[in-house]
Amino acid sequence: MLITFLTDFGLEDDFVGTCHGVMKRIAPEVEIIDITHGIQPQSILQGALVLANTLPYLPEGVHLAVVDPGVGGDRREVAFRGKDGRLYVGPDNGLLLPAAEKLGGIEAAHEITNREYALEPVSATFHGRDIFSPAAAHLARGVDIAELGPGVEPDSLARLEVPRPEVGERRIRACCLYVDRFGNMQLNLTRSDLQRLGAEPGTQVELELASDRYYAVAARTFTDARDGEIILYEDAYENIAIAISGGSAAETFSARPGVDVRITLVD
Amino acid sequence: MLITFLTDFGLEDDFVGTCHGVMKRIAPEVEIIDITHGIQPQSILQGALVLANTLPYLPEGVHLAVVDPGVGGDRREVAFRGKDGRLYVGPDNGLLLPAAEKLGGIEAAHEITNREYALEPVSATFHGRDIFSPAAAHLARGVDIAELGPGVEPDSLARLEVPRPEVGERRIRACCLYVDRFGNMQLNLTRSDLQRLGAEPGTQVELELASDRYYAVAARTFTDARDGEIILYEDAYENIAIAISGGSAAETFSARPGVDVRITLVD
Amino acid sequence: MLITFLTDFGLEDDFVGTCHGVMKRIAPEVEIIDITHGIQPQSILQGALVLANTLPYLPEGVHLAVVDPGVGGDRREVAFRGKDGRLYVGPDNGLLLPAAEKLGGIEAAHEITNREYALEPVSATFHGRDIFSPAAAHLARGVDIAELGPGVEPDSLARLEVPRPEVGERRIRACCLYVDRFGNMQLNLTRSDLQRLGAEPGTQVELELASDRYYAVAARTFTDARDGEIILYEDAYENIAIAISGGSAAETFSARPGVDVRITLVD
Numbered sequence: 016m017l018i019t020f021l022t023d024f025g026l027e028d029d030f031v032g033t034c035h036g037v038m039k040r041i042a043p044e045v046e047i048i049d050i051t052h053g054i055q056p057q058s059i060l061q062g063a064l065v066l067a068n069t070l071p072y073l074p075e076g077v078h079l080a081v082v083d084p085g086v087g088g089d090r091r092e093v094a095f096r097g098k099d100g101r102l103y104v105g106p107d108n109g110l111l112l113p114a115a116e117k118l119g120g121i122e123a124a125h126e127i128t129n130r131e132y133a134l135e136p137v138s139a140t141f142h143g144r145d146i147f148s149p150a151a152a153h154l155a156r157g158v159d160i161a162e163l164g165p166g167v168e169p170d171s172l173a174r175l176e177v178p179r180p181e182v183g184e185r186r187i188r189a190c191c192l193y194v195d196r197f198g199n200m201q202l203n204l205t206r207s208d209l210q211r212l213g214a215e216p217g218t219q220v221e222l223e224l225a226s227d228r229y230y231a232v233a234a235r236t237f238t239d240a241r242d243g244e245i246i247l248y249e250d251a252y253e254n255i256a257i258a259i260s261g262g263s264a265a266e267t268f269s270a271r272p273g274v275d276v277r278i279t280l281v282d
Numbered sequence: 283m284l285i286t287f288l289t290d291f292g293l294e295d296d297f298v299g300t301c302h303g304v305m306k307r308i309a310p311e312v313e314i315i316d317i318t319h320g321i322q323p324q325s326i327l328q329g330a331l332v333l334a335n336t337l338p339y340l341p342e343g344v345h346l347a348v349v350d351p352g353v354g355g356d357r358r359e360v361a362f363r364g365k366d367g368r369l370y371v372g373p374d375n376g377l378l379l380p381a382a383e384k385l386g387g388i389e390a391a392h393e394i395t396n397r398e399y400a401l402e403p404v405s406a407t408f409h410g411r412d413i414f415s416p417a418a419a420h421l422a423r424g425v426d427i428a429e430l431g432p433g434v435e436p437d438s439l440a441r442l443e444v445p446r447p448e449v450g451e452r453r454i455r456a457c458c459l460y461v462d463r464f465g466n467m468q469l470n471l472t473r474s475d476l477q478r479l480g481a482e483p484g485t486q487v488e489l490e491l492a493s494d495r496y497y498a499v500a501a502r503t504f505t506d507a508r509d510g511e512i513i514l515y516e517d518a519y520e521n522i523a524i525a526i527s528g529g530s531a532a533e534t535f536s537a538r539p540g541v542d543v544r545i546t547l548v549d
Numbered sequence: 550m551l552i553t554f555l556t557d558f559g560l561e562d563d564f565v566g567t568c569h570g571v572m573k574r575i576a577p578e579v580e581i582i583d584i585t586h587g588i589q590p591q592s593i594l595q596g597a598l599v600l601a602n603t604l605p606y607l608p609e610g611v612h613l614a615v616v617d618p619g620v621g622g623d624r625r626e627v628a629f630r631g632k633d634g635r636l637y638v639g640p641d642n643g644l645l646l647p648a649a650e651k652l653g654g655i656e657a658a659h660e661i662t663n664r665e666y667a668l669e670p671v672s673a674t675f676h677g678r679d680i681f682s683p684a685a686a687h688l689a690r691g692v693d694i695a696e697l698g699p700g701v702e703p704d705s706l707a708r709l710e711v712p713r714p715e716v717g718e719r720r721i722r723a724c725c726l727y728v729d730r731f732g733n734m735q736l737n738l739t740r741s742d743l744q745r746l747g748a749e750p751g752t753q754v755e756l757e758l759a760s761d762r763y764y765a766v767a768a769r770t771f772t773d774a775r776d777g778e779i780i781l782y783e784d785a786y787e788n789i790a791i792a793i794s795g796g797s798a799a800e801t802f803s804a805r806p807g808v809d810v811r812i813t814l815v816d
Contacts, residue, residue, distance in 0.1 A: 019303070025730040026293060026560060027587030029603045035582050036553070036607030043608065048302050053294030056731055069296045072411065073303030074310065084795070087770030139770035141785030144606065196292040197323055236354030236406035251408030261351075286570070293560060315569050320561030336563045339678065340570030341577070463559040464590055503621030503673035518675030528618075 016102075016155045017046040017076040021066055022143065023054035024081070030141070034148040037134065041152035048073060057084040059110050061193060061272065063175055067113040068252040070101075078114065079151040080105040087139040092146050093172065094154065094163050095124035102160060104151045106142070109175035121169040128164035182208050187278040191270055192254070198263025200270050204255035209233065209247070212280055220247065222257065223277040224268045230281070231257065247278070283369075283422045284313040284343040288333055289410065290321035291348070297408070301415040304401065308419035315340060324351040326377050328460060328539060330442055334380040335519040337368075345381070346418040347372040354406040359413050360439065361421065361430050362391035369427060371418045373409070376442035388436040395431035449475050454545040458537055459521070465530025467537050471522035476500065476514070479547055487514065489524065490544040491535045497548070498524065514545070550636075550689045551580040551610040555600055556677065557588035558615070564675070568682040571668065575686035582607060591618040593644050595727060595806065597709055601647040602786040604635075612648065613685040614639040615677040626680050627706065628694050629658035636694060638685045640676070643709035655703040662698035716742050721812040725804055726788070732797025734804050738789040743767065743781070746814055754781065756791065757811040758802045764815070765791065781812070 018038060024030035031052050038045060050069050054062040062082035070078060083090075083106045091107040098119040103111045104127075115121050127146060130137070132153045134145040150163055180189040180203050187208060193201040214220055218233045222245065231245035240246045240260035250256040257264045257276070264270065285305060291297035298319050305312060317336050321329040329349035337345060350357075350373040358374040365386040370378045371394075382388050394413060397404070399420045401412040417430055447456040447470050454475060460468040481487055485500045489512065498512035507513045507527040517523040524531045524543070531537065552572060558564035565586050572579060584603050588596040596616035604612060617624075617640045625641040632653040637645045638661075649655050661680060664671070666687045668679040684697055714723040714737050721742060727735040748754055752767045756779065765779035774780045774794035784790040791798045791810070798804065 017306070019299075021296075021299075023730075025587075026585065028729045029555075029585045029599050030730075032553075032555075032582060032584035033603045033606050036584070036603065039551070039580075039582060040606070040608050046306075048299060048306060050299035050303070051293065051296040053292075065296050069300045069303065072300050072307070074307050085772055088772030138785040140782065144785065195295045196297075238352055238355030248407065251405040251411065284573070286566075288563075288566075313573075315566060315573060317566035317570070318560065318563045320559075332563050336567045336570065339567045339574070341574050462562045463564075505619055505622030515674065518672040518678065 016157075017048060017074055018151050018155050019048045019050050019070070019073050019076055019078050021050040021054065021062060021080040022052045022082060023056050023058065023062060024052045024143065026052055030143065034143055037144055037148040038152040038155075041149055042156045045152060045155045054082050055272070057082060058272070059084070059108050060175055060177070063110050063113045064177075064192060066111065067117045070114045070118060075099070075101050077102045077104060077151045077154045078111070079147060080110050081143040081147055082106075082110050083108065083142065086142050090173070091167070092127040092142060092150075093124055093167065094127055094150055094160050095169070095172075096122045096160050098122045102154050104147050104154065107173050109173045112172055112174055113177070121172075123160065124167045124169050124172060125160050126164040126167050129162060132158065132163055178203050180204050180208060182211055185212070185280045187212055189276045189278065191272055191274045191276060193272055194265040194270060198259070198265040199250065200257040200264050200268070200276075201250060201252075201254045202256060202276060205253060206249050206255065209255055212278065214247070214280065219281045221279040221281050223279070224270065224274065237261075283424075284315060284341055285418050285422050286315045286317050286337070286340050286343055286345050288317040288321065288329060288347040289319045289349060290323050290325065290329060291319045291410070293319055297410065301410055304411055304415040305419040305422075308416055309423045312419060312422045321349050322539070324349060325539070326351070326375050327442055327444070330377050330380045331444075331459060333378065334384045337381045337385060342366070342368050344369045344371060344418045344421045345378070346414060347377050348410040348414055349373075349377050350375065350409065353409050357440070358434070359394040359409060359417075360391055360434065361394055361417055361427050362436070362439075363389045363427050365389045369421050371414050371421065373414075374440050376440045379439055379441055380444070388439075390427065391434045391436045391439060392427050393431040393434050396429060399425065399430055445470050447471050447475060449478055452479070452547045454479055456543045456545065458539055458541045458543060460539055461532040461537060465526070465532040465534075466517065467524040467531050467535070467543075468517060468519075468521045469523060469543060472520060473516050473522065476522055479545070481514070481547065486548045488546040488548050490546070491537065491541065504528075550691075551582060551608055552685050552689050553582045553584055553604070553607050553610055553612050555584040555588065555596060555614040556586045556616060557590050557592065557596060558586045558677065560586055564677065567678055571678055571682040572686040575683055576690045579686060579689045588616050589806070591616060592806070593618070593642050594709055594711070597644050597647045598711075598726060600645065601651045604648045604652060609633070609635050611636045611638060611685045611688045612645070613681060614644050615681055616640075616644050617642065617676065620676050621673040624707070625701070626661040626676060626684075627658055627701065628661055628684055628688065628697050629703070629706075630656045630694050632656045636688050638681050638688065641707050643707045646706055646708055647711070655706075657694065658701045658703045658706060659694050660698040660701050663696060666692065666697055712737050714738050714742060716745055719746065719814045721746055723810045723812065725806055725808045725810060727806055728799040728804060732793070732799040732801075733784065734791040734798050734802070734810075735784060735786075735788045736790060736810060739787060740783050740789065743789055746812070748781070748814065753815045755813040755815050757813070758804065758808065771795075
């Protein structure tokens with residue numbers, strides 16, 4: 016069984032490499048796929064959204080994720096099994112739940128308390144290395160999830176609030192969830208939200224960002240627009256995103272996750 | 283057969299990890315070597331040069347590369363087989379050709395049109411995930427290149443223009459192709475260009491960058507120069523490059539790819 | 550036998566991928582674990598500290614490390630075997646020694662001079678690719694370390710000076726060794742240094758950084774402090790570090806490795 020691995024550790028430090036080492040010492044045969052370690056430091060919401068977006072494209076396995084501002088505090092360490100057999104390991108802070116629910120929901124959840132499956136000693140600040148990586152590696156080797164600790168009610172697991180858009184008749188108030196390397200701004204909108212507004216490919220809309228207004232056009236892809244044109248398009252994870260053809264929307268708008276975006280239909 | 287993988291996706295987002303996942307679902311046994319994902323966003327030329335530089339050092343396999351500003355537009359998706367048996371997969375925008383030609387040329391090329399070897403549905407903006415990664419994984423498993431779609435004339439493949447230097451009797455006009463992490467500036471020059479100018483290790487030259495002039499010395503390696511000295515040296519890929527011993531040339535000169543560099547022999 | 554790999558190459562360029570390729574051509578079965586390639590360019594000290602911190606968590610194997618400002622100069626290329634059987638490959642500039650000594654010391658050291666185990670030709674500036682990666686791959690395949698070249702006295706190996714703190718009765722003068730992605734500042738101090746000062750979890754201290762003074766509290770972990778509070782804590786590698794709960798210490802203090810930090814007990 017392979018392990019997929021997502022964190023906010025970045026690749027500048029040794030954190031990711033050290034966790035790989037810990038897993039490989041416990042499970043020398045296991046294969047590890049790094050989804051990304053570029054989640055914004057301590058952004059649980061971004062980590063949860065990326066995990067839910069990507070997991071359907073990844074082989075089934077043990078899905079290890081660590082974005083853990085509460086490390087060393089009283090948030091629990093948890094592992095759970097999805098109804099489709101996938102296993103999840105990480106902090107109980109909402110990070111894993113959207114992915115597991117998208118893939119059919121949770122069958123059984125356990126708190127990780129059994130120190131036989133952790134490194135000794137457990138540090139106060141690096142549970143990725145000392146608790147989560149060992150747990151994932153032991154699960155990948157076939158240890159039963161119930162060995163890790165007592166069962167917990169799936170309903171008791173921490174849950175994130177995902178910001179919802181306000182979709183009116185002629186106007187949407189959304190927010191930017193994510194900015195990618197190409198400067199594309201993913202919004203908390205889907206195609207059906209735009210359709211309720213009446214926007215189809217080719218429709219012109221007005222965007223309001225940080226009190227500035229811009230014209231944009233709904234488009235299928237970048238090459239449907241002229242260079243420099245602002246487009247609204249459905250990205251590869253079925254979110255509506257803002258891009259500038261041949262440029263960077265995030266740079267042009269100085270946009271960051273959390274920024275308010277208003278979309279108004281133009282007559 | 284293994285897969286090598288080069289893109290401009292960066293490692294901050296999930297794009298690379300997701301493509302790994304897609305390939306591993308199709309070809310669980312395949313090994314993937316990441317050449318780099320740090321190509322400047324949408325810089326086809328840089329991607330092509332790095333691929334041509336590095337492929338001779340990599341095991342033969344399926345060479346997947348994606349730098350694809352035209353995704354979703356009318357550029358073709360292609361796969362081809364080199365005369366030495368290597369396989370190439372990527373957009374038909376010139377990215378793959380310099381590497382394949384350096385390694386002996388192309389034996390057969392095919393457009394990738396067969397949707398049996400793609401994910402379903404194919405998004406408009408992430409063909410790396412939906413078309414190229416699946417095609418590479420199927421080839422690595424032994425699918426014949428002709429299964430992917432109809433043959434195309436190798437001569438019809440898109441070709442990049444690589445900027446050529448002007449080499450005069452006492453003066454060269456070159457440009458910066460690439461800046462690396464250490465601030466070394468790779469030029470579109472080889473040792474033979476410098477030799478035509480009469481510059482050998484130890485020769486002093488004048489550099490002109492952005493209207494400023496500097497003295498530099500041709501040297502074999504960094505440690506042949508005093509700290510702070512500007513050197514011209516043949517880098518590990520046999521290009522002439524500019525470095526500052528113990529410093530960063532790119533920072534000192536605020537240099538970026540595309541910048542003009544003039545080199546004049548000093549009497 | 551697997552290979553662990555640590556460098557200052559970064560992941561933007563192809564350097565790491567090319568070395569992977571070189572190793573895989575020589576030893577197709579070998580597994581490579583990347584510890585990190587984010588060591589600050591040419592910071593031998595940081596590389597040495599990270600290697601010594603992390604190696605105990607990694608499987609035993611061939612430990613390849615390259616941070617090599619003297620490449621092409623007269624520093625030697627070396628390989629050595631630790632008393633516990635681990636093998637080390639890299640430049641003789643002090644990079645490998647702290648790790649090897651932490652893990653029991655060196656049994657035998659050899660200069661790498663045998664060009665049968667190098668690429669041909671050897672470039673002047675990329676020994677990571679041309680000498681060190683091939684040597685590591687051959688060792689991983691079972692080549693004896695003595696095949697690489699003549700034995701050298703372990704005592705003759707280059708040794709780094711690690712900055713030592715001054716620990717007085719009421720005051721410590723330390724320095725920042727390392728800043729991580731989360732902005733935590735690792736100091737050249739251990740818990741016993743703080744204990745000699747009389748600082749236990751809960752003790753308040755005064756920090757002096759760049760002539761500015763701040764109150765801080767010794768704490769076990771981030772969640773023991775209020776948001777915005779400055780804490781001194783023992784990090785996961787048993788160094789004392791400075792953090793800001795819910796923030797970035799390095800950003801707040803504009804701190805970089807090498808910065809002076811004074812810690813005074815508050816009555």
